[in-house]
Amino acid sequence: KLATVAAIDTLAQTSLLRPNPRLEHALENSKAKGLPPIAVSPLTGQFLAIQCQLIGAKNVLEVGTLGAYSTIWMAETGAKVTSLEIDPKHKEVALENAKDLDVEVLLGPALETMPRLAQEGRQFDLVFIDADWGEQWEYFDWAVKLTRKKGLIYVDNVVRELLESDKLTADKESLVTQVGKDDRVKATLLTSASSHKGRADEMFDGVLLAVVQ
Numbered sequence: 335k336l337a338t339v340a341a342i343d344t345l346a347q348t349s350l351l352r353p354n355p356r357l358e359h360a361l362e363n364s365k366a367k368g369l370p371p372i373a374v375s376p377l378t379g380q381f382l383a384i385q386c387q388l389i390g391a392k393n394v395l396e397v398g399t400l401g402a403y404s405t406i407w408m409a410e411t412g413a414k415v416t417s418l419e420i421d422p423k424h425k426e427v428a429l430e431n432a433k434d435l436d437v438e439v440l441l442g443p444a445l446e447t448m449p450r451l452a453q454e455g456r457q458f459d460l461v462f463i464d465a466d467w468g469e470q471w472e473y474f475d476w477a478v479k480l481t482r483k484k485g486l487i488y489v490d491n492v493v494r495e496l497l498e499s500d501k502l503t504a505d506k507e508s509l510v511t512q513v514g515k516d517d518r519v520k521a522t523l524l525t526s527a528s529s530h531k532g533r534a535d536e537m538f539d540g541v542l543l544a545v546v547q
């Protein structure tokens with residue numbers, strides 16, 4: 335049913351999204367500089383922006399910058415975005431794309447940078463996790479320590495990670511089972527069907543959304 339999902343995506347994108355030259359330029363420049371086309375979809379970008387607006391986010395932490403496409407969506411709501419990236423080339427392109435916005439990109443493995451931010455006493459209203467799937471739980475654990483009470487944590491690609499690692503039952507430990515045992519948060523899973531990657535086997539995905547208690 336990829337054709338139907340694609341039609342719904344197209345309807346939603348053409349109806350709900352406004353033209354945004356900065357975001358369009360970010361995608362074009364990222365492609366021209368050879369970055370992989372793995373940014374969030376435009377509708378997901380708008381979802382992140384809505385979350386930032388809903389909670390009046392002033393400080394956002396992002397794990398996984400790439401070319402700053404999702405960063406720009408969140409920074410344009412007025413939040414300062416601190417984004418973590420391991421690849422110096424991605425950082426360079428991200429800073430080009432997000433110039434004029436309140437964005438800092440911290441270079442290095444996120445699991446080294448996140449403890450440092452915690453040591454500095456940094457606190458965020460929202461953390462968006464979109465880096466290495468194999469480290470989702472470790473990012474989440476640090477994110478909880480770095481998020482203010484009632485703040486939000488959003489982990490992308492949780493359903494794809496579950497599907498690809500075949501951890502679909504509760505007896506196999508996964509991000510979902512680990513978060514379920516974590517009394518520091520209240521969480522839910524939002525599953526989705528999207529055609530934006532254009533392949534039937536990549537149609538299903540979903541995000542984990544948690545509020546820190």
Ligand code: SAM
Nearest residue numbers: 373374398400403404419420443444464465466
């Ligand atoms: N959030 C971006 C967007 O939607 O525009 C997409 C991020 S992309 C899916 C994942 C990024 O995480 C890549 O740029 C990759 O280099 C970076 N990354 C991978 N492992 C990392 C790590 N351990 N620490 C920091 N960044 C990492």
